[in-house]
Each structure stands twice: as C-alpha cells, then as structure tokens.
Amino acid sequence: MKYGYFDDNAKEYVITQPDTPLPWINYLGNDGFFSLISNTCGGYSFYKDAKLRRITRYRYNNVPTDDGGRCFYVCDGNTVWSPAFLPARTPLDEYRCRHGLGYSVFEGKKNGVRAELTAAVPMDTPMEVQRLRIKNESGEEKRLTVYAALEWCLWNAVDDSTNFQRNWNIGEVELEGSTVYHKTEYRERRNHYAFYSVNAPVAGFDTDRDSFLGKFRGWREPIAVERRTSFGSVASGWAPIAALRLELTLAPGEEISRLFRLGYAELPREEKFTAPGVVNKAPAHRLLAAFETEEQFENALAELRTYWEGLLSRFSVKSSEEKLDRMVNIWNQYQCMVTFNMSRSASYYESGTGRGMGFRDSCQDLLGFVHLIPARARERILDIASIQFADGSTYHQYQPLTKRGNADVGSGFNDDPLWLVACTCAYLRETGDFSILDEPTPFNNEAGTEVPLLEHLRRSVNYTVTHRGPHGLPLIGRADWNDCLNLNCFSLTPGESFQTCSNFESGKAESVFIAGMFVRYGTEYAELCERIGLAEEADAVRAAVKEMERAVLTHGWDGEWFRRAYDAFKRPVGSSLNEEGKIFIEPQGFCVMAGIGGEEYGRKALESTERLLGNAFGVELLWPCYTEYHDYLGEISSYPPGYKENGSVFCHNNPWITLAWSKLKDGNAAFDLYTRNAPAYIEDKSEIHRTEPYCYSQTIAGRAAQNYGEAKNAWLTGTAAWSFVAVSQGILGIRPDYDGLIVDPCLPDKLDGCEITRFFRGTRYEITVRRGAEKGMTVDGRTTAGKTIPLTDSPVCRVTVTI
Ligand code: GLC
Numbered sequence: 001m002k003y004g005y006f007d008d009n010a011k012e013y014v015i016t017q018p019d020t021p022l023p024w025i026n027y028l029g030n031d032g033f034f035s036l037i038s039n040t041c042g043g044y045s046f047y048k049d050a051k052l053r054r055i056t057r058y059r060y061n062n063v064p065t066d067d068g069g070r071c072f073y074v075c076d077g078n079t080v081w082s083p084a085f086l087p088a089r090t091p092l093d094e095y096r097c098r099h100g101l102g103y104s105v106f107e108g109k110k111n112g113v114r115a116e117l118t119a120a121v122p123m124d125t126p127m128e129v130q131r132l133r134i135k136n137e138s139g140e141e142k143r144l145t146v147y148a149a150l151e152w153c154l155w156n157a158v159d160d161s162t163n164f165q166r167n168w169n170i171g172e173v174e175l176e177g178s179t180v181y182h183k184t185e186y187r188e189r190r191n192h193y194a195f196y197s198v199n200a201p202v203a204g205f206d207t208d209r210d211s212f213l214g215k216f217r218g219w220r221e222p223i224a225v226e227r228r229t230s231f232g233s234v235a236s237g238w239a240p241i242a243a244l245r246l247e248l249t250l251a252p253g254e255e256i257s258r259l260f261r262l263g264y265a266e267l268p269r270e271e272k273f274t275a276p277g278v279v280n281k282a283p284a285h286r287l288l289a290a291f292e293t294e295e296q297f298e299n300a301l302a303e304l305r306t307y308w309e310g311l312l313s314r315f316s317v318k319s320s321e322e323k324l325d326r327m328v329n330i331w332n333q334y335q336c337m338v339t340f341n342m343s344r345s346a347s348y349y350e351s352g353t354g355r356g357m358g359f360r361d362s363c364q365d366l367l368g369f370v371h372l373i374p375a376r377a378r379e380r381i382l383d384i385a386s387i388q389f390a391d392g393s394t395y396h397q398y399q400p401l402t403k404r405g406n407a408d409v410g411s412g413f414n415d416d417p418l419w420l421v422a423c424t425c426a427y428l429r430e431t432g433d434f435s436i437l438d439e440p441t442p443f444n445n446e447a448g449t450e451v452p453l454l455e456h457l458r459r460s461v462n463y464t465v466t467h468r469g470p471h472g473l474p475l476i477g478r479a480d481w482n483d484c485l486n487l488n489c490f491s492l493t494p495g496e497s498f499q500t501c502s503n504f505e506s507g508k509a510e511s512v513f514i515a516g517m518f519v520r521y522g523t524e525y526a527e528l529c530e531r532i533g534l535a536e537e538a539d540a541v542r543a544a545v546k547e548m549e550r551a552v553l554t555h556g557w558d559g560e561w562f563r564r565a566y567d568a569f570k571r572p573v574g575s576s577l578n579e580e581g582k583i584f585i586e587p588q589g590f591c592v593m594a595g596i597g598g599e600e601y602g603r604k605a606l607e608s609t610e611r612l613l614g615n616a617f618g619v620e621l622l623w624p625c626y627t628e629y630h631d632y633l634g635e636i637s638s639y640p641p642g643y644k645e646n647g648s649v650f651c652h653n654n655p656w657i658t659l660a661w662s663k664l665k666d667g668n669a670a671f672d673l674y675t676r677n678a679p680a681y682i683e684d685k686s687e688i689h690r691t692e693p694y695c696y697s698q699t700i701a702g703r704a705a706q707n708y709g710e711a712k713n714a715w716l717t718g719t720a721a722w723s724f725v726a727v728s729q730g731i732l733g734i735r736p737d738y739d740g741l742i743v744d745p746c747l748p749d750k751l752d753g754c755e756i757t758r759f760f761r762g763t764r765y766e767i768t769v770r771r772g773a774e775k776g777m778t779v780d781g782r783t784t785a786g787k788t789i790p791l792t793d794s795p796v797c798r799v800t801v802t803i
C-alpha cells in the first residue's frame with residue numbers, strides 16, 4: 001500500500017493522507033539553520049546544534065504523536081482546522097503534503113477555503129519562512145480568524161526537558177509590532193535570541209503557553225482559538241510561546257498571502273542591548289526585511305531550486321528503470337546531503353541531544369557527499385581529523401557547535417582511524433587536491449600540536465598495525481563498525497553503557513572486519529604514498545597489508561564464509577562452530593571488497609551470505625539471531641531476535657554486499673540486492689515498511705522478529721552514502737580516480753544500457769553505456785583502451801561504453 005506518490009518532475013514526494021504509518025519528515029536548511037518538518041507540519045528547528053541551540057520545543061515519544069510543531073489554525077464559522085491536519089485534527093476536504101528538496105508544501109481545503117502553506121529555509125539565511133496562502137473558493141464572503149503558534153525551547157534541549165526547578169523561572173520574551181522575541185538567558189550569557197513574526201499587523205498575540213492553551217487543553221484546542229481571541233499574555237517563566245492572530249476577510253475568489261518568519265540572531269556581546277534590558281533587534285530587522293514580500297520568498301524558492309538542480313546535475317542517470325533513476329537522481333543524493341549535515345544527531349529517532357557527529361559516521365557520510373560540494377567535504381575532513389589523538393586513536397564523537405571530542409564516550413573504537421583514510425582518499429580521487437595533505441591539523445584540538453593531515457593518515461594506519469591480537473588480527477577495542485559487538489565489556493549492570501563501560505580489558509578480542517578494512521584502506525594508503533613519492537612507506541604498508549591478508553586467510557576464513565571476530569577468550573565469533581551468530585554480514589562485505597581470497601573465496605562468501613542471511617528486504621546482519629544475553633558479546637545479544645544488530649537488515653552494510661557482488665561482476669545479484677531495500681522499490685509496501693518511501697532507514701526487522709519488514713530509524717544512517725556509492729560506483733560503475741574517471745558498469749541483464757552524466761574535475765562527462773558484441777570505450781569518438789577516461793581540459797566529454 002502507498003500513502004502518496006513520487007512526482008519526479010517536481011522532485012517531490014506527494015503524501016495524500018495525513019495518517020501515514022509514522023510521521024514522514026523532510027529537512028529544511030543546508031548550513032546553519034535547520035528544521036525538521038513532518039507531513040502534518042510537526043517538528044522543530046535549531047541553529048547548528050540540535051542540543052545546544054534548540055529553537056523550538058519538540059516532545060519525542062509524545063501522545064498524541066508529533067503534536068505541537070508549527071501550529072496553524074483557521075477558524076471559519078464554527079469550524080477550526082489546520083492546513084496540515086495537525087494540530088486541530090479536523091478532517092479536511094482535501095489534504096496534500098509535498099516534500100521537496102529543502103521545502104515542504106501543505107495543501108488543505110475545508111468548507112470552500114483553501115490553504116497552501118509553504119515552508120523553507122532560504123539559502124544562507126538563519127530563518128524558516130512559512131508562506132500561508134488562503135483562498136476563498138466558496139461563493140460567499142469569509143471572515144476568518146487565523147493563528148500561527150509555536151513553542152520556544154529554552155536553548156539547551158537536555159536542560160529544557162529536565163531541569164524544571166530552574167527553567168520554569170527563566171523564560172522571557174519581548175514584543176515589537178508583529179514580532180515575538182524569545183530572549184531567555186539573553187540577560188546573562190547567551191548572545192543570541194530567536195523571533196517569530198508575520199508581515200502584517202496582528203490582531204492579537206500570546207506568549208505564555210498556559211494562557212493560550214488554557215487548563216487541561218493541548219494544541220488541538222487552545223482556549224484562545226476556541227474563543228477566537230488573544231489574551232496578550234507576556235511570558236514570565238514557565239513556557240514561552242509565540243502565538244500570532246490575524247483577522248482576515250476574503251471576498252469570493254479572493255486570495256490572501258502572509259509570510260511567517262522564524263529566525264535566529266547572534267550579536268557581539270557589546271551590542272546586545274539598545275537600552276537596559278532591551279534586545280538589539282537590528283539583525284532581526286534585517287532578516288525580516290529580506291523576507292517581507294511574496295516576491296522575495298518566490299526568489300528564495302527559485303534560488304533553492306537552482307541550487308539543487310546544480311547539485312544534482314553532478315551525477316544523474318537515465319535508464320529504463322524509473323525507480324532506479326529517481327533514487328539516484330533525486331532522493332539518494334538528497335539524503336546524502338542530510339546525513340552529511342546531521343550525522344546521527346537530529347531526526348525523529350535521534351533526539352539531537354545525545355550523540356553529535358560520529359567520527360566513523362561522518363567519514364562514511366562523506367563518501368556519498370564528496371562529489372556534491374567538495375569544499376565542504378574538505379573542511380569536514382579537517383574537523384574530523386582534529387579530534388584524533390596523537391597515537392592514532394580517535395574520539396568517537398564530537399559536538400558540531402564546539403567541534404570538540406565528546407569525552408563522555410571517549411575513544412577505543414578501533415575501526416575509527418581507518419575511516420579517515422577512506423574518506424580522505426575519496427576526497428583526493430574526487431578532486432585531485434593534494435594540498436589537503438599538507439594542512440596543519442591538531443590532535444585533540446590542542447593548539448600547538450598541528451601536523452600535516454598526511455601524518456594523521458599515517459598514524460591511523462599505524463594504529464591498526466600496532467594494535468593486533470593473538471591471531472595477528474586487529475584488536476577490536478570497545479567495538480568496531482558494529483557498535484553492539486562489545487567483546488571487552490562483560491556488563492551485568494542494567495543501564496550501563498555497552499560502549500563505554502570498562503569492566504574487562506582482555507587485550508585479546510580481535511576483529512576480522514577491521515582486518516578487511518585494513519586490507520582495503522591500507523592498500524589505498526600505500527597507493528597514495530606511492531603517488532606522493534613515499535615509495536618506501538608504500539612498500540612497508542603493502543607488506544603489512546599482505547601480512548594481514550594472510551592472517552585473515554589463516555584465522556578469519558571459516559570454510560564457507562569469513563568469520564567475524566575472536567572474543568576475549570580467543571574463541572571465534574561468526575563461525576559454524578558457534579551455535580548462534582554463525583555468520584555475520586560485515587566481514588563478507590569488506591573482505592570481498594578488499595579482494596581477500598580472490599574470486600573463489602569471494603563467491604563462496606557471498607553465496608553463503610545470500611543463502612543464510614538473505615530475505616525479501618535485503619541481507620540480515622547475522623544468523624541465527626542470539627536468543628539469550630551473553631555478557632562476552634555485549635549489546636548485540638541484548639536485542640530481541642531480528643531487531644537492530646541482532647539480525648535485522650541493518651541497511652548500512654547491505655551496499656557492501658552490493659559492491660562485493662559488483663566486484664565479482666555479478667550485475668544481477670548486485671542489482672537484485674540493491675532493489676530489495678531501495679526506498680522507491682518498496683514504496684508499495686509502505687504499510688509494512690512504515691517509514692518514508694523516499695529515504696533509507698537504519699534497520700528493517702528481520703525474519704526472526706515479530707514485525708518482520710518494519711523499518712525503524714529513518715534518515716540518519718550510513719545507508720545513504722553507501723547506497724549511493726554502491727549504485728553509482730558499483731552498479732553503474734562510475735568511479736573517480738586520481739588519473740581520470742573509471743567507467744566500469746556492472747548492470748543487471750534487465751538493463752540494456754543507460755545514460756549517465758557525471759561532473760568531474762571541471763568536465764561534464766556524458767556517458768552512454770550500451771550492450772554490444774564489440775566491448776570497449778570511445779572518448780569523444782576515439783577508441784580508448786582500458787576503463788579510465790583520462791583527465792581533460794574540455795568542459796564536455798562524450799563517452800560511449802559497450803559492455
Ligand atoms: C535549589 C538547590 C538547593 C539550593 C537552592 C538555593 O533548590 O537544589 O541545593 O540550596 O536551590 O540555591
């Protein structure tokens with residue numbers, strides 16, 4: 001079953017009923033100011049950091065769900081309705097939500113009145129603009145009372161939802177014309193405020209939530225709305241809000257448009273006040289003046305469109321598979337931008353208060369983003385490298401506002417350092433910008449410790465070399481990519497973190513997965529060394545890679561597949577010798593991608609993977625699922641069978657298998673797996689899948705779970721980047737490389753060919769892939785040997801590849 005449809009021309013997903021299985025959201029904003037917005041207009045906004053600069057309040061796990069985001073009410077006679085259905089919940093005569101690239105539109109109609117609400121964060125503007133158009137499509141005059149309301153968050157989202165003994169005293173607002181200023185804590189150490197304003201005189205306002213809502217009432221039925229009035233309440237402590245009221249009279253056929261603006265402003269400390277206690281409103285005035293008129297807003301929407309057209313034109317495909325094209329050309333790349341921006345911080349499942357930017361997560365997100373805006377990728381690589389320690393280990397997370405490592409979680413995730421090599425090499429191949437390797441980059445953000453970025457990569461590689469266990473395989477530390485395989489944790493205390501507790505440091509538990517990573521990224525590092533004239537170092541690293549390969553072949557191969565790890569007692573994990581968890585997906589993906597054991601082992605491993613882990617939605621993480629808790633395995637065995645790391649389809653690692661199949665040149669197997677969980681391909685199973693059909697989710701419950709096929713944790717997952725890598729570099733076979741663009745498609749039989757446009761190092765490559773008897777490539781008409789299109793100065797390059 002579907003709850004909407006893709007409109008590929010408009011690059012929108014159109015939701016046709018408000019009661020989607022879960023809120024289906026969109027992201028507004030690309031840089032500083034971000035908003036999450038659901039298909040019923042719920043959600044929240046923040047500036048840069050969802051924990052430390054939360055602008056509007058949101059209650060996770062609230063009942064009713066997703067209540068109280070952007071609250072619009074249209075009062076028409078005895079009826080009160082909301083254009084996006086919530087919060088009023090009055091059944092609408094028409095409802096539609098169009099989620100587009102950086103904007104969302106809500107269309108509601110009731111009793112002859114049509115409302116169209118468009119929300120967007122204009123480029124380079126710390127402000128969400130909401131345009132409300134109201135049209136009287138009835139035959140008689142309409143007198144409407146319209147409210148727009150939202151609830152402020154007292155900035156620090158954790159404190160806001162916990163420290164009530166303090167924060168019910170601190171709320172403060174200021175009013176000026178049609179603008180409510182939220183200035184809690186501005187009197188003391190905060191140099192920022194927020195505001196909500198409409199571009200027309202208001203008939204009334206409220207800023208105290210409990211006055212506006214009234215006793216025992218929620219956002220569905222505020223007393224002020226019921227009475228068609230405002231109380232002019234001025235918040236003092238408790239819960240400050242901004243509720244603006246307009247009185248509109250519309251002749252038959254008449255349409256009125258208003259702009260509501262939710263903005264954020266920062267000031268230098270000396271300029272905070274214009275009079276004692278009075279907020280300096282100059283920056284707000286400037287922002288409001290920039291979005292005072294319909295035309296200004298239309299321009300901003302046009303600018304957003306142009307921006308996205310430009311970004312998406314950097315990679316596109318035209319094939320006979322409509323669903324493939326819409327994933328590649330629109331939604332997968334869009335999600336890559338969102339994961340690049342958010343890492344794992346703020347979604348409807350990530351509360352924005354816990355983990356900030358993850359080290360490994362951000363490195364991997366970059367793989368799907370680097371072709372879009374290389375300059376931002378460059379900056380991110382340097383930020384990430386700056387939280388590394390001098391011994392090559394790294395903080396696991398950092399806070400986007402401060403860019404400081406998160407000491408609560410600390411380090412000890414032994415895969416982390418190698419991801420820095422992965423993303424830096426991806427950046428270099430995309431851009432050819434070797435100057436990044438010379439950038440002075442500190443350790444642990446400490447001034448004076450700067451060394452060239454290259455030195456960080458070197459230490460990353462050395463960290464693996466120097467941290468190996470009894471079988472010569474890399475020590476796993478607290479966990480590797482699989483955060484829940486905690487082989488050194490041994491926790492028996494409820495609530496204790498499986499990742500950070502240190503009850504037991506075996507110094508023995510090893511990861512075959514990290515070994516696979518090392519073979520792959522160690523090789524990439526060696527190749528890089530060679531290119532920059534470090535031949536000796538290249539040789540030494542290659543030797544270490546060889547040794548690691550041997551260790552995997554000797555101790556990491558189980559006969560039919562790659563083992564996963566060795567536990568603290570040197571016993572295998574992910575082996576036929578185990579009763580449960582006999583096979584894990586991760587080492588199959590990485591070891592085959594790394595080419596360990598060649599085609600023979602590769603094929604065996606992938607066939608076992610499909611046979612034992614394959615289901616209708618992809619490949620499960622492990623089999624058989626753990627049915628009991630094992631302290632020597634950690635969090636993975638804490639989940640009921642079929643959920644999360646205990647045997648769901650953990651989508652992030654499925655593209656590794658797709659890439660592994662592509663490496664073995666099995667286009668059918670690669671594509672088949674790709675389509676089993678690519679959102680557009682499972683749109684018609686939305687009632688089972690439940691999360692958005694236009695973005696990937698982290699997990700889909702496995703066969704062992706009661707709710708087999710149900711997805712959770714939409715949006716912020718490494719699945720986005722890796723799926724884009726799998727489809728663009730594996731299946732379509734377009735791989736940026738140091739000396740040119742590799743074209744090496746691995747298409748399924750059902751595709752006769754395709755046309756691909758790829759922007760690379762200043763040239764637009766127009767590539768036609770087709771099937772034919774005479775294999776080969778022509779570049780601008782000339783036959784070219786091999787699979788690499790050499791770099792060129794010309795702005796356009798036409799390539800034909802016959803497969
Ligand atoms: C809070 C604190 C208490 C303190 C009082 C006055 O109630 O919990 O310890 O004495 O404030 O500052």
Ligand code: GLC
Pocket residue numbers: 344358360361480481482483484645698717718
């Ligand atoms: C989550 C984490 C990621 C980890 C994955 C598997 O997605 O953000 O870092 O690799 O889970 O445990």
